[in-house]
Amino acid sequence: MSIKLTAVALGVTLAFGAASGAMAANNATIYQNGWGNDSSIEQYGNINATATVNTYGNMNDNVVVQQDTMATTATINTNWGNNNDNYISQRDVTGSSATVYQAASFSDVVIEQGGTTSTVGGGCNWFGCWPGHPVTVDGTNQVAAVNQLSGWGHDAYIGQTGHNVTGTINQSGHKNEAVILQRGTGGDPDSAIITQSGGHNKASVDQYGKGLNATVLQQGSYNVATVTQRNSGQNASVTQVGNFNKANVVQH
Template sequence: MMIFRIMNPNTFVSQTNQNFLTMKKLLAGAFALMAVTVGFAQDNHDETTQLGNFNKAKVDQHGKQNSNNIKQDGNSNNAKVSQYGQYNSNKTMSVGNKNDELVYQSGKSNSNDTWQLGNRNDATTKQYGEFNKVNQKQKGDDNSVYALQCGKRNEITQNQNGDDNNASSEQYGNDNKAAQSQKGYDNNASSWQNGARNVVSQNQNGDGNSAKGTQVGYDNKISQTQTGDFNKAIAYQIGDRNSIKETQLGNKNYANDFQDGCDNDIVVKQIGNLHDHVGIQVGNSNSQNILQESGNSNGGACCTPLMPDPKCPTNSGGC
């Protein structure tokens, strides 16, 4: 004999309501999880604007509170930005055609600001560490700028106005500063710092000039200023609290200074054309003050009454 059990309709309705409530809770939990996931994704911020044709931008941000802003106005510009860590920020803008920008930041609170106006310019920024800053601006065509920092609280500022200029700066350590400015054509500037609290300042106005500053140690200072064409300035420091200041006004002048020790000082000023100077200091607390002007083909090293040089006229009484 078959026995049929008749269920109470109220029991069926109650069970259905319970299943509905359970499903509602599951869906609510799922949406809450999705909201949390979206919240984490929104920790980083990106804003990319492209006006023109064939522009490319690639952005990778990993961590939290990183910020990126890219603006491209023109054709065939390319930007690639990678940020790892937290509180890093990047702003890049290219106005023109075929400009390239590469930014890589890893660490905490690093910032980069790059601005390019013209065609076929190239800008690179690489930062590793904390609280480093890079500011780079280029106006013209076929310029190239490069900045690399590894450490804490380093600063690089590079500005170029003209065509075919190149600037590069590298910093290793803490609290170093480098500022390079070039206006004209075919100029080259480079700085390399390893240590802490070193300062390099290089300014060039003209065509075909070259400036190079190298520092290894602490609290060293280099200042190089060149106005004219085809001038060359070199400064190299090893040690602490050394200072080199080179100023050249004219064309085809040459200055090369080397310091190895502590508390050394060199000041060089050359006005006119075809002057050359070589300064060497090895030891501590040495001082040089060189001025050359109003003539051509002067040399920075010559004879003195105590150290006669056969190359100097015998009736000159020294230099």
């Protein structure tokens, strides 16, 4: 899994800085046609906001950051070209969705959804100062989807923290890697689905929480599937059609 994308995302975010504002419905769209382009959409404190990025070309970096949002949507479409990096971050979100579509090769996708951590309770008086304590606000009702249906050599990662979250990765081609990491914090079910067609692909699902559901479907040869589930209410299904495949399911 490439780590270059995380650095790119952080660099773009720091370059533009974080903003804040009143809850409002905002819409942002970026269209780029060419090579070596960078794009960034940042939305803070929004309701029913949408962020859409459409790119055509090679070696483009696309970043969408949404924070303190409700019922928001982020979409990145990489219609053709190779070596594109796409990053979506949704923090402290409720009822939000993130979708990435790629029709190329050697592209990376990272989607992160979850809560935020802040410090409360600290302060000072005449007698001195005392530290605060961290408080985490969980994300709820999150949907993340990655579709890499053309090309090969893709990396896709979905990380979700909260409850009632769903992550889906669809890949076709060979030498692709898909990872879904979910940390459930409530009693609502969490679902992870990975579908791969082709050879020499890798699929990994790691879940912690209650009411866990993991599904992996691989068609082709020399594929590897790994599912790890912790806590309670676990359901795992791995289906492999082809030759010389490996599957491992661990439930705690």
